[in-house]
Amino acid sequence: MKLNHAVLHVIDLDSGISVMSDRELDVESRAVRTFVSGHVKRARNRPDARRSTFRESSAFAGELSNYLFGTREFLDIAHQVGEFLSGELIRADKATATDVLIVDCTDDEDARWFAILLLESKQAYMHEVSHSGDRVANDIRRRFAILPNPSQKIASFALIRTSSLEIFYQDVMRKIAGEDRMLIPEGLLECGEGASxxxxxxxxxxxxxxxxxxxxxxxxxxxxxxxxxxxxxxxxxxxxxxxxxxxxxxxxxxxxxxxxxxxxxxxxxxxxxxxxxxxxxxxxxxxxxIKTDTGITISFPAELAVNTDLIEFVQEPNGLLSISLKNIASIENR
Incomplete structure (x- = not known):
């Protein structure tokens, strides 16, 4: 994946202050490439991602088109996205500190994407090394604003294929100013609900x-x-x-x-x-x-269910069910 542009905005919901970055992330940095590409690829392959399109009345669709046609700068539209999400999240009930990652990238199939990812910050314990004179002390400190690992799922994101303006998104219901709604599809993008x-x-x-x-x-x-x-x-x-x-x-x-x-x-x-x-x-x-009432869980490729040479479900005369696994060459502990 090629990262064309990326920026990270910080929404500190505890203080009510948001920090909109005036500089893009260094996409040549290995750490940035690993983190950003990892999250975008994971979101891109999510089977629970809804697929939708912009409504005709969507203001964001017009702003994005202006950017894609070169009449707006990346940081300009990224600031607009960050300011909108910040204003909405600050009004939300039970919201957590969130970073907004906005990316313009090209995948391995040469498809260009505009991505918006909401990264909820976590709390974590880390070691801390301090010096007092010639003595060294190791301590444990609780840290905030720990970003999710690229291997973790994130709850809210949107990926827009720039060639067709198709939208792939996932979001959660939030109570904002007393109203339950999904922030990304209803508030920011103004797109259809879609299905996954x-x-x-x-x-x-x-x-x-x-x-x-x-x-x-x-x-x-x-x-x-x-x-x-x-x-x-x-x-x-x-x-x-x-x-x-x-x-x-x-x-x-x-x-x-x-x-x-x-x-x-x-x-x-x-x-x-x-x-x-x-x-x-x-x-x-x-x-x-499947899980039996005896507590046994079995996972198998669905197409094998009709292959009685490998797995067979048998209704016993007493009304109970038996499952036979056949022609097994080896068994692994997982």
């Missing part, structure tokens, strides 16, 4: 599980069949078609298929959801995780 790949798959899985239980079908197998069909059904345009996947999964079971379709309608699952193929192919999406 993981949310869609979770909703579809929940509907399938409920129908399977009502029809006396093994829910684990039914859900695994649909998850496999969902992954296989991602089109060349990177769209997830839940309804088509359900039709494919239950092609030979018309009663089950119609029941699931009714459940999808109740859940208001759209016919197509825009996704990124890399998000769908991640293990947490492709894998099926």
């Amino acid at each position: 790949a993981s949310e869609t798959i979770t909703s579809v899985s929940r509907a399938v599980e409920r129908v399977a239980e009502d029809h006396g079908t093994n829910p684990a197998v039914a859900v695994a069949r649909v998850k496999t069909a969902l992954v296989d059904a991602v089109t060349e345009d990177d769209e997830l078609p839940p309804w088509e996947a359900v039709d494919a999964a239950f092609e030979d079971e018309p009663v089950m298929r119609e029941a699931v379709r009714s459940a999808l309608q109740e859940e208001q699952i759209p016919e197509r959801v825009a996704v990124e193929r890399t998000q769908i192919e991640r293990p947490q999406v492709r894998n099926q995780r």
Whole structure:
């Protein structure tokens, strides 16, 4: 990933004072590159990221376009973003100290992105070395404003693909001036709510599980069949078609298929959801995780649920269920 521009603003909610940086981060610095690239890449690959577009009335879309066309400087628009977020977060209930990282970057596929990441500061204990004359003393001090590690998830971010102005975002509900709302999509970007790949798959899985239980079908197998069909059904345009996947999964079971379709309608699952193929192919999406009432947890690739040579679910005469794992060459402790 190439970092074109990056800046970090500090919002100190304890003092109510924000520090807007007048200088960009040194993107040639190894520490800056590692930290910034790590967070942007992690956000970019989040399967729970919602995909959306700007509303026609979005003021930010116009400001961003001006920047992309070269009529605004990076620090100018970055200051505007920082000032807006600072003003809103200072009015929020139970808000924590937050740094705002704003980035203009180009990924490994030559796609350019404008990224806004809210980095909530943490408290941490660190060692401190002090000198008194010729004596050295080591102590423990509590420090604030510790930024999240690049390997950590962050709760709020937005990535905008500059070529199409598509938005990938994730946010949390905040109470701001007595009103519950999401700051990034509703306040800053003014974009549609959108949907995420993981949310869609979770909703579809929940509907399938409920129908399977009502029809006396093994829910684990039914859900695994649909998850496999969902992954296989991602089109060349990177769209997830839940309804088509359900039709494919239950092609030979018309009663089950119609029941699931009714459940999808109740859940208001759209016919197509825009996704990124890399998000769908991640293990947490492709894998099926089940837990028995005896406390045993099993995780396996969803497509294996219908392969009885490797895993088999058996309904015993006494009404209980058995799970057989077969043809195992070795077992690892994890």
